[in-house]
Amino acid sequence: MMLDPVPPPTPAPVEPVGLHVNGCASDLCLPKGATLLEALRNSLGLTASRFGCGLEQCGACMVLVDDQPRHACQLLAADQTGRIIRTPESLAEDALGRLLIESFIAHQAAQCGYCLGGILITAYAWLRGLKGEPSRAEIARTLDPHLCRCGAHPRILAAVAATARAWLDRPR
Ligand code: FES
Ligand code: FES
Structure with a gap:
């Protein structure tokens, strides 16, 4: 008996996102819906901002967005285009x-x-x-x-x- 071939996995949707972080502009290709914290850690290698709770309760992910402290776990990376972001590394x-x-x-x-x-x-x-x-x-x-x-x-x-x-x- 012939088995049906297993279909190849569907690639996760991605989107282009421009970010300005620690004085550098970067054009990234991120999974759709990626948080700013995921973009910083996984795509830019800036790991001083940490994932603790993902619920805006621990502050481990805090970064500056246009000079204001913000929880990076709660922000969509795609919404941060045009903003000035600073991480602890800066x-x-x-x-x-x-x-x-x-x-x-x-x-x-x-x-x-x-x-x-x-x-x-x-x-x-x-x-x-x-x-x-x-x-x-x-x-x-x-x-x-x-x-x-x-x-x-x-x-x-x-x-x-x-x-x-x-x-x-x-x-x-
Ligand atoms: S990871 Fe805890 S507040 Fe963002
Ligand atoms: S959580 Fe270990 S020093 Fe604050």
């Missing part, structure tokens, strides 16, 4: 970003480090608009969208507080 390129990273290292704020890319993005965006020395409660409120599964919150708060002091005291 933070070492300016003085505030470097100060923040150095402070996290000095305070040993990382345990596994999974949450830190997203936290650095939110802290960086907030510190840029800082007018005066923040209270611990203000810093905690700012970082509220973030979950650190290792429970390193006290060291993370201390690192952001130290960065705030150093940033306000910087020579201008």
Whole structure:
């Protein structure tokens, strides 16, 4: 008896998407419906933004979109054409970003480090608009969208507080 031949798998639909990330423009071919987080990690190799929950609850995927912290797991990549995107990888390129990273290292704020890319993005965006020395409660409120599964919150708060002091005291 002849068996019916197995039909070849249907290729997943793809779409062209232009993204501007960390100062570089890229023309990508992405699976239809890909999130910005998938595009960053799987197509551009920018893996400092992490997938934690996919539900806007942990903040591990946070990136800057037109200077605002946004959950990359919740954004369609195709909707981000024309926007300026920055990932944690870009933070070492300016003085505030470097100060923040150095402070996290000095305070040993990382345990596994999974949450830190997203936290650095939110802290960086907030510190840029800082007018005066923040209270611990203000810093905690700012970082509220973030979950650190290792429970390193006290060291993370201390690192952001130290960065705030150093940033306000910087020579201008
Ligand atoms: S992975 Fe986006 S909020 Fe958790
Ligand atoms: S350092 Fe491990 S999740 Fe935050």
